[in-house]
Amino acid sequence: MPIIKGITKKKLLGLIILSPTIVALGIFVYIFIGWTTRVSFSNWNSFTALLKGEYKFVGFSNYLKLFSDPRFQTDLWNTLYFTIFFIGGCLTIGIILALLIDRGLKGSRIFQNIFLFPMAVSFVVTGTVWSWIFAPGNFPKNPQGLNLLLGLFGLESLQWKWYTSTFSIFNFNVALIPVIIAAIWQLSGYTMAMYLAGLRGIPEQLIEAAKVDGATDWQVLWKVKLPMLRPITLSAMIILGHMSLKIFALVYSMTGSGPNNVTDVPAIYMFESTFRSNKYATGSAIAIIMLIMVAVIMIPYLYYALRREVTR
Amino acid sequence: MKLRKKITTYVLLGILSIFFLMPIYVLLSTSFKSFQEVSMQKMWFLPKDFSLSGITEAFNRLSPNLKNSFFLVIPAALVSSAIGSINGYILSKVRFKGSNTLFALILFGMFIPYQSILFPLISFLQDIGLYGSLWGLIITHIIYGLPITTLIFRNYYAEVPNELIEAAHIDGAGLIKAYIKVLLPISIPGFVVVMIWQFTNIWNEFLFAVTITSDPSIQPITVALVNLAGSQVVHWNVQMSGAIIAALPTLIVYIVLGKYFLRGLLAGSVKA
Numbered sequence: 001m002p003i004i005k006g007i008t009k010k011k012l013l014g015l016i017i018l019s020p021t022i023v024a025l026g027i028f029v030y031i032f033i034g035w036t037t038r039v040s041f042s043n044w045n046s047f048t049a050l051l052k053g054e055y056k057f058v059g060f061s062n063y064l065k066l067f068s069d070p071r072f073q074t075d076l077w078n079t080l081y082f083t084i085f086f087i088g089g090c091l092t093i094g095i096i097l098a099l100l101i102d103r104g105l106k107g108s109r110i111f112q113n114i115f116l117f118p119m120a121v122s123f124v125v126t127g128t129v130w131s132w133i134f135a136p137g138n139f140p141k142n143p144q145g146l147n148l149l150l151g152l153f154g155l156e157s158l159q160w161k162w163y164t165s166t167f168s169i170f171n172f173n174v175a176l177i178p179v180i181i182a183a184i185w186q187l188s189g190y191t192m193a194m195y196l197a198g199l200r201g202i203p204e205q206l207i208e209a210a211k212v213d214g215a216t217d218w219q220v221l222w223k224v225k226l227p228m229l230r231p232i233t234l235s236a237m238i239i240l241g242h243m244s245l246k247i248f249a250l251v252y253s254m255t256g257s258g259p260n261n262v263t264d265v266p267a268i269y270m271f272e273s274t275f276r277s278n279k280y281a282t283g284s285a286i287a288i289i290m291l292i293m294v295a296v297i298m299i300p301y302l303y304y305a306l307r308r309e310v311t312r
Numbered sequence: 313m314k315l316r317k318k319i320t321t322y323v324l325l326g327i328l329s330i331f332f333l334m335p336i337y338v339l340l341s342t343s344f345k346s347f348q349e350v351s352m353q354k355m356w357f358l359p360k361d362f363s364l365s366g367i368t369e370a371f372n373r374l375s376p377n378l379k380n381s382f383f384l385v386i387p388a389a390l391v392s393s394a395i396g397s398i399n400g401y402i403l404s405k406v407r408f409k410g411s412n413t414l415f416a417l418i419l420f421g422m423f424i425p426y427q428s429i430l431f432p433l434i435s436f437l438q439d440i441g442l443y444g445s446l447w448g449l450i451i452t453h454i455i456y457g458l459p460i461t462t463l464i465f466r467n468y469y470a471e472v473p474n475e476l477i478e479a480a481h482i483d484g485a486g487l488i489k490a491y492i493k494v495l496l497p498i499s500i501p502g503f504v505v506v507m508i509w510q511f512t513n514i515w516n517e518f519l520f521a522v523t524i525t526s527d528p529s530i531q532p533i534t535v536a537l538v539n540l541a542g543s544q545v546v547h548w549n550v551q552m553s554g555a556i557i558a559a560l561p562t563l564i565v566y567i568v569l570g571k572y573f574l575r576g577l578l579a580g581s582v583k584a
Binding site for chain 2: 010011013014015017018020021022024025028029030031032033035036039093096097100101103105111113114115116117118119120121122123124125126128129130131132133144145148149152185189190193194197242245246248249252253267270271274275280283284286287288290291294295298299302303306
């Protein structure tokens with residue numbers, strides 16, 4: 001609702017106040033995306049080509065090359081599996097944590113803080129620490145990290161190569177597992193916080209009514225709480241999903257591309273093409289593919305979230 | 313609650329806490345070992361001789377970068393919060409045709425993979441002579457911080473009754489005066505939330521930092537930490553100490569102002 005209808009001077013002033021932001025984001029987001037798109041259709045795949053500055057339009061050839069590039073194919077598989085397991089893990093651990101905290105026992109607050117603190121830490125720190133934990137070492141002779149701990153407990157049979165493994169099943173590189181664990185460690189507390197906010201929004205009467213009708217705790221959970229949390233699950237899936245499509249710093253600091261690119265992701269390939277091998281056009285094409293993947297999930301979400309607000 | 317249920321709850325919480333605290337244990341126990349003691353065999357044991365050599369060396373090597381990070385984060389967080397506040401005011405209290413579309417277009421900027429603007433951004437910064445400098449990085453963080461700061465303030469001000477602003481208008485206050493007189497005085501919690509959010513995000517950011525600053529002497533702490541790992545033989549005690557140093561400022565903010573941190577976190581999930 002407008003506060004005062006029809007006062008155009010006010011609206012004009014409002015637009016003037018917003019204009020620096022509109023101009024800045026117009027350039028730095030939208031024009032720059034257009035610019036990157038343009039580069040992705042060019043032949044700028046060497047430093048000399050860039051220096052000459054002659055723009056030669058090559059159509060979709062950079063994209064076509066990428067899709068037939070084994071490394072990029074690996075990246076897409078890695079992104080797919082990473083996203084599935086990362087989202088699944090965060091949602092599962094997140095809801096369990098939220099339900100446990102929501103029981104409101106003494107000390108819950110402390111536990112909540114423990115589960116949430118990784119959010120205050122950077123991906124780089126997380127990657128550094130977990131790469132030390134999962135460093136396989138030269139087992140069984142000289143195990144390191146977790147392998148060492150397993151050895152101390154006599155569980156040598158569980159020692160394995162972690163993120164240096166080149167084993168893969170249905171195109172799932174198992175070397176991703178430690179990276180996924182680190183990512184879940186970082187973000188399941190966040191998922192918990194979202195669920196907790198949702199749980200606290202469920203009207204008490206609803207749960208009471210179900211209990212009066214003789215529902216067990218288990219039934220209350222499945223028939224009342226979880227259905228009421230569905231919108232939160234959707235939000236969490238979208239937020240986590242778009243993060244996993246962009247994942248960079250964690251992988252970069254923890255494992256890098258790994259042997260045979262087993263832990264490579266599009267963001268790493270983009271970084272290396274653009275900044276290590278001067279393949280600007282290839283790097284831009286990867287960036288645009290990443291943008292499209294993110295846009296496919298973000299645009300409907302934003303549309304839905306903002307529309308719901310208008311109709312409310 | 314039944315005793316048995318209570319006990320199982322605590323046991324489960326305890327087990328999960330181990331998973332969350334294990335990296336902290338590794339960090340602390342490794343950091344305070346001397347280099348001789350950091351042998352692979354003793355990784356999971358507490359240090360026998362409490363040694364500060366790791367921390368001291370890490371601090372000596374990282375202190376310039378620590379300073380860079382502060383120099384980067386403070387102006388970037390301040391400016392992006394200030395602009396976000398006034399944007400949020402306009403977008404929540406002055407509705408005009410297309411204001412929702414405009415807001416959506418602004419918001420989209422916080423979800424894009426920054427890879428998709430990175431090459432033009434760097435060319436642009438090179439053209440205006442700010443590539444490789446902290447100022448280039450500061451401007452970058454201000455601009456790409458605008459969507460989230462605008463979002464949080466817009467939601468914050470949406471809770472303020474319109475009547476308050478109207479009353480100010482009736483008293484003759486214009487758009488800007490109403491903001492200064494009515495909204496700013498009650499904005500402190502909003503600013504705390506936004507500043508903490510920006511502080512944490514910019515402090516922890518890596519992609520812009522590693523691509524915009526190439527000179528090690530001006531790189532922020534996140535980049536320096538990764539480079540520390542890449543340099544010659546990995547001295548784990550130094551590296552883990554470095555991780556502690558890099559994480560400490562945001563952790564302190566989290567411990568002291570956790571409530572506000574949580575609010576920013578939830579606002580970031582577009583609970584529009």
